[in-house]
Amino acid sequence: MAKGTELSAREREVLALLSEHMTNREIAQRLVISEGTVAVHVKHILRKLGVPNRRAAARIWSARENQSRPE
Numbered sequence: 001m002a003k004g005t006e007l008s009a010r011e012r013e014v015l016a017l018l019s020e021h022m023t024n025r026e027i028a029q030r031l032v033i034s035e036g037t038v039a040v041h042v043k044h045i046l047r048k049l050g051v052p053n054r055r056a057a058a059r060i061w062s063a064r065e066n067q068s069r070p071e
Helices: 009-018 024-031 035-049 054-068
Strands: none
Touching: 009 024, 009 035, 009 054, 024 035, 035 054
16 A cells, blocks of 8 residues: 555444444444444545455455454
8 A cells, every 4th residue: 555545443443344234234333433433434445545446445455454464
């Protein structure tokens, strides 16, 4: 990611839940925020990661998580 496009802590939380195939409503309930706030976070995540959809963002998150696990 380019400088200034790092994901915030909240965006990382949202992205982790996206990777669990949760809906905006489910994410909002889990994080105790509004669905609209989730939608804004998702929009920012997609833009920052340069991906077209939630599924692509979730794949990036999963790949990063797999890389960070010790063997």
